Amino acid sequence: MSSPKSGPPTGLDLHLLEVVRNSPHAAISKIEAFRYGHGIKERMTFRELLGKISKNQDQDKWYTYGHIPYSVKEMIRYPAPLRCPKIAFQTMVETRQLFYNIEVSKPIRQELNHQLYCMVEGEKEIVLIDEADFPSWSNMKLVDDGYSGKLNPFVDVSKIDYNTHPGLKDIKKIHIAKLQAGDCLFVPARWIHQQNVLDKDNSLEIRWQPLENESDLDCSGYLSPILTLGDLPWLGEKIVKPPERSTDPKRHAFKRLLHLLQRVVLTNQAIGITDFSSIIKMDPFLAPELPKWDDDCQEISETLFHLLDRNKDGKLTANDLDNILELDVDHWANLIHDQLSLLAEVIFDMRVDLAGAIPLDETVRQRVIQMIDIKEK
Structure with missing residues (x-):
């Protein structure tokens, strides 16, 4: 089993940060940012967050997660592996934009939806466990967030203390994927997984509902070659019907x-x-x-x-x-x-x-x- 790399983080690419910070999308994208270890949440623009990070890199650590803003959705093409009309217009649930300026192990979780993780910059590992390879998972005392599935407290699966977490002894097999800038990873619904940020994490997530008989899914039909995330319904974001591109x-x-x-x-x-x-x-x-x-x-x-x-x-x-x-x-x-x-x-x-x-x-x-x-x- 691999583990997060040792030593201090390599730090953020300040030149890239400055380019992103000066983009109009960052200027009007409103987010909630968290100061790690302080329990402090602040409402700000993505531009303001990047400004705090670039000026205060070695002190306070910040992170943010939330739905991808409308103005940014318009910039992101619909992923080629999902180019199926039934998937695009019937199953999309929600998007996520994540930015972590810290090395951290996130909670172990099991989503009821399929997920696509894509790295914009940074490096992280995703630990994957098939539900069949973790027989005691369903018996563990876990928090149900009422929407996406079970959520476990923070545990670094790559460095398990079995005295503290004896329930993890039953894991039969673990798969680990390392993602870097430009990489995407598909995580099937109900697969147990955990993200470990190794350097920084500027990434996007797309979640959609599984369908019956997906291996035989009829994907005939036209999809625009310039389809963006802004063209799709996102039920988890209460976007039931996206506006028409030519008339909106x-x-x-x-x-x-x-x-x-x-x-x-x-x-x-x-x-x-x-x-x-x-x-x-x-x-x-x-x-x-x-x-x-x-x-x-x-x-x-x-x-x-x-x-x-x-x-x-x-x-x-x-x-x-x-x-x-x-x-x-x-x-x-x-x-x-x-x-x-x-x-x-x-x-x-x-x-x-x-x-x-x-x-x-x-x-x-x-x-x-x-x-x-x-x-x-």
Whole structure:
């Protein structure tokens, strides 16, 4: 049986941390973070957590786990091994995003769902035990969390003290998988398992319900090649029906917000209103095929600037993303989306005027504006 490596952890890749920290997804992803050994839980953004870790690496140890935020789900393609319509749209339960800046052995557990563990960075071992190889498991005094199955107190299965845990003597066989960045592991439902973080753990989990006769499952049917986790129902997260990709305004609103944050807020320079207008004017995603920049465009640009300038200091910097927890991000994204939709209408009217075309009736006009509005989806 292998065991966690000895010696101090190799530490976090601070350059990678800085890249992730400066991503717009980290800036608007709200999480609950825990300070290991202190029993302290804090609500913060993922960006704030990474900032604490990079500045205080050798002191307090932090970890977080929870559902993958909506904005991040949109970035993650649906895993190829699960590309079966019946699995994708009928069995998905929940997602998990984990980040541990500590070496730790997590509880032994038995899930009632299938699981896929995928490492983004770090290194960990997963100890696997077939239920048939642990006959006394069902008789052990375990906590039932009421949802995913049985959960045992923290025990490092790779270094068992049989005097303290005599019930573990009955284990007949143990399988150990070591995961590093880019690795994924499928854990079947009801398999007993434990995760041991060897260095750090930045990973994702996907859980789905087992089906009858899975070996003969009919997986015919079309699945989009660009299907993401954001396209699926997640019953454990109370997402019964995901919005349509082509018609959902929330998707497009978030896409525009993230694009703006990347272009003008999360940069290494302070951007004033004049430079901001120049950036909007030249951006093909925000102002596609803009014929000219007029007073209406400038007014919309100034409104957008003030929506992004949250600390009202007249310049856009990463400081505008401080105290994001107090902000209704959905509402913020919708306000920005409304202004950019208004800009799309202005662009449409300019094109009509320049072409000298006969004005369209309102229904057709709105359809054309919508086509312009979602062009980059």
